Amino acid sequence: MTGGDLGGWEMVVGLEVHCELKTATKLFCGCPNVFGDEPNTNVCPVCLGLPGSLPVLNQQAVELAMAIGTALGCEIRPSTFHRKNYFYPDMPKDYQISQYDEPINVDGHLELPDGSVVGIVRAHLEEDTGKTTHAGGTGRIHGSDYSLVDYNRSGVPLVEIVSAPDIRSAAQARAYAAELRGVLVATGASDGRMEEGSMRVDANVSVRRGPDAPFGTRCEIKNLNSLRSLARAVEYEARRQIEVLESGGTVAQQTRHWDEDAGRTVTLRSKEEATDYRYFLEPDLVPVVPDAQWITAVADTLGMLPAARRARLVDLLRADGGAGGAGAAPTAAQQDQIATVVDLGLDDLVVGTVAAGVAAPLTLARAANEAATEPELARGLDPVAFAALLGMEESGSLSATQVKSVLAELMRSGGDPAAIAAAKGFEALAEDTLVATVAELVAAHPDEWQRFCDGDDKLAGFFTGQVMKATQGKANGKAVAAELRRLRG
Amino acid sequence: MSPAGATPAPALALADAIRSGERRAVEVVEASLAAIAERDGELHCFNLVLADQARARAAEVDRMVAAGEDPGPLAGVPVALKDNLCTRGIDTTCSSRILAGWRPPYDATVVTRLARAGAVVVGKTNMDEFAMGSSTETSATGPTRNPHDTSRVPGGSSGGSAAAVAAGFAPLALGSDTGGSIRQPAALCGVVGMKPTYGTVSRYGLVAFASSLDQIGPFATTVADAAGTFDVIGGHDPADSTSLDRPTPRVLSVLDEGIAGLTVGVVRELLDGADADVVARIRAAAEVCAAAGARVEEVSVPEVALGLSAYYLIAPAEASSNLARYDGVRYGLRVEAPDAASMNVATRTAGFGAEVKRRIMLGTYALSAGYYDAYYGQALRVRTRIIEGFERAYRTCDVLLGPTSPTTAFPLGERLDDPLAMYLSDVCTIPSNLAGHPAISVPFGTGGDGLPVGAQLLAPALGESVLFRAAAVLEAGAPPAGDPGAVDPGAGGAVTGEGAR
Amino acid sequence: MPGRYSISRDDVAHVAMLARLELSDAELDTYTDQLGAVLDHAADVAALDLAGVPPTSHALALANVLRPDEPRPCLDRAEVLASAPAVEDDRFRVPSIMGEAP
Secondary structure, three states: OOOOOOOOEEEEEEEEEEEOOOOOEEOOOOOEEEOOOOOOOOOOOOOOOOOOOOOOHHHOOOHHHHHHHHHOEEEEEHHHOOOEEEEOOOOOOEEEEEEOOOOOOEEEEEOOOOOOOEEEEEEEEEEEOOEEEEEEEOOOOOOOOEEEEEEEOOEEEEEEEEOOEEEEEEHHHHHHHHHHHHHHHOOOOOOOOOOOOOHHHEEEEEEEEOOOOOOOOOOOEEOOOOOHHHHHHHHHHHHHHHHHHHOOOOOOOOOOEEEEOOEEEOOOOOOOOOOOOOOEEEEOOOEOOOOOHHHHHHHHOOOOHHHHHHHHHHHHHHHHHOOOOOOOOOOOHHHHHHHHHHOOHHHHHHHHHHHOOOOOOHHHHHHHHHHHHHHHOOOOOOHHHHHHHHHHHHOOOOOOOHHHHHHHHHHHHHOOHHHHHHHHHOOOOOHHHHHHHHHHHHOOOHHHHHHHHHOOHHHHHHHHHHHHHHHOOOOHHHHHHHHHHHHHO | OOOOOOOOOOOOHHHHHHHHOOOOOOHHHHHHHHHHHHHHHOOOOOEEEEEEHHHHHHHHHHHHHHHHOOOOOOOOOEEEEOOOOOOOOOOOOOOOHHHHHOOOOOOOHHHHHHHHHOOEEEEEEEEEEHHHHOOOOOOOOOOEEEOOOOOOOOOOOOOOHHHHHHHHOOOOOEEEEOOOOOOHHHHHHHEEEEEEEOOOHHHHHHHOOOOOOEEEEEEEEHHHHHHHHHHHHHHOOOOOOOOOOOOOOOOOOHHHOOOOOEEEEEHHHHOOOOOOHHHHHHHHHHHHHHHHOOEEEOOHHHHHHHHHHHHHHHHHHHHHHHHOOOOOOOOOOOOOOEEEHHHHHHHHHHOHHHHHHHHHHHHHHOOOOOOOOHHHHHHHHHHHHHHHHHHHHHHHEEEEEEEOOOOOOOEEOOOOOHHHHHHHHHHOOOOHHHOOEEEEEEEEOOOOOEEEEEEEEEEEOOHHHHHHHHHHHHHHHHHOOOOOOOOOHHHHHOOOOOOOO | OOOOOOOOOHHHHHHHOOOOOOOHHHHHHHHHHHHHHHHHHHHHHHHHOOOOOOEEEEEOOOOOOOOOOOOOOOOOOOHHHOOOOEEOOHHHHHHHOOOOOO
């Protein structure tokens, strides 16, 4: 969708991803961490910042942060919390409690499906702010008459994952965010829903003249609410900066906002005010010092990560012969199928189905294409039943179209695929009926038959279509083709 | 009769009498309310008197006793609370315009613990605004006067609590001590005031001034009452991450163990700069310790001289952040303005007094880019040195002794326009806060002006037992009120006061 | 007297801005004098050579104070909003916010 030549320029992108942790309660108090409740109902003295209240750290939030760190290959370190001081109405204490110079996770990396590796600088814990609604005027921050604040989200635990500036294209930025989302979901740390704001991405973008040139001045892009927005915004911003530089200007370091409708980034006129966060160690909290035993215990709870799950499917294809014989690498189409299957959590289904005796390429294709239309239902499929269904396709007793129809029913209601096929009238045509039907049609279309015998293989499709019509689709296409070839000799 | 008025019966004896049915809580509370009604117009110890609530609570205590239930070790005892302790549904103002009318939706942990022990809260006491001050003159509700001489300050910041106990309005009060705010007013008002080890009393519900230094503690007329109150309010609280999860020393039961065989160190640097009459009293207090069988030696802890400067960087820095939340959005004062930032400015400019603004700006400066290392960072290193200095002293000493305040109570207004002179009032008390150590001020005679002098005892972290034992010795050996300076060295020894059981 | 102290009048104006306080010209002068006196007193601390001394932010040596991830009762909304200076649609109402969070 994006990408392409930047005329000798190279973009340099680093992403900051804020991920809301899927805990039962907030980071520093026992208020429920729930999205979408009535405003100001999930609040207490702590998350409202009432005078005299004190924070107490949520153990589960720490362990999910450690799980993210483990999944990203980070070093998990003794860590502390600081106060980041600035005034803003959505922040009830007018400071944010965040990890600053001693974050819990440092120095990790994330390998993307294409094999490229993006460094992770840090992944630290911090608290979320409340939610502000702008009322009157345009309903946006500028020109609004006043604002309304709901503190339900105040104090929800966040992990901020900061990548190294290792990303070199909009497509890679998107792939990084998608892969990171997969990792966050796999660790159980997050539901990864960008549209609900549980995963929020900011992009730092700069450009330079080729890979050896020094880094340029960067701009931070906010308001990226989808992977698509991320890729579009990064591409737009890089091109904007190149245009500025090529016309002799300089890029100003600033924060820019992605306008999805207009398809461009814009600066926000903000009040002239120097920012000085005056970080200092949060005196109301004590350090978190994970020992090896604790780190191991958290690591042991981790499920397989997306990269390992993809590798497992690649191995399955290779063992099975893949598209190009045993040991061959998956085709591009199969790589897409693998990504889809892992993304939708259908990989256990594929593994189980192949184990039940179905060929890996067929299983993968049916899982990624047909089953994937209803991922929730597909995750509940019994691999043995799915294998039985695909076995009928392999043996030629059901056509691809019929498999699709039976699968839909199987996902919805379960049961025995053979019985469903029978109920739908999909019982395979008796072999002598098929032979007789083909013979009749050959006799009825002598000209077409002659051309087919002269080597025009396209005519096989014509005869198959005629057979299907005559049998109301009950014939197996492969069986028809075999009979035509047998007759031609 | 002392200059402070009638000496109340010690709190624990009162509680015993109420628990045994000998006295009724309603009468005790009524007497307390009557004393307040009679003289608080002059002294202004209270921002709020909770007469109706106190009467209802006292009646409940009496009902429990009548029903054979035990209301607790402080049954029916009137208690005054500093107005920075959150009380559910009851104004908690920190003596600041910015919190005028604010009613917390929750109780501080210490308030819950007092209630569970049967105590009856009679009111919220005046204080320096947000506990920033040493004279209770920075209060938005006007100054509290010293009951011994109403032209003088009661000390601060917990001046209302100290004066309320000294005036006999209540036998017990709670205050908070960030740099001496319990001990210094206790000394100036002639009562006992104690700052516990950091982490032994929950800060949950104490409106923060400087979080790493703040600690709640008791005021009482006797050491035993202070000990009994400490036993009630101390102990682990899961709502405060800095609360120590280990057994807090129980002090009431060890009070009469004396200090024979222990070493008391008189800290030379704490005497430096103190008035001569105050120094004389501390020397006399040392003699009392010696008479009680302790070894007394003079020790030097030169690091404590750096305490004041370090404190006036660290405490304002934390305060500048703790007080950011008073922005006019969620509670308290709002001064309207066209946009949110201007509203914050208008609200804070109108809502805070001069001393609070001074400290917020000082702390903001100490933390700001370019100055952090020179000021805040350096102060934190000094703090390390002070702790090391104390560690050295405690290798040879069990407790340390010095004055609580370099002077007796000073005239109202004297230091109000000279912040540095005011800050110097805390020079003897600050080191304990920086180190997180416990300390107590015990009345020990009067100065040349006839006003009370406090002797300060210091102990290492969690050294409350030895601290209270030494305090009981000093209390028993203290010269009688009004005595111009004669010390009876034979008066030392184990305390057997009526409050001790 | 500006310039005499380790903090300038401009510094005081800057910290007042950071702290969201407004000072009159007279106040600016007074505070410059007063803060200067306190900071000059702190010069003894600033001048110490403490290069090898670790900072103590906290006298406590605690670590890993954690809370189980179990919900606790929230406050009643009516009680929470009762202390607010302005409320609309069960939310805290504030005048228009001129800029994004920094």
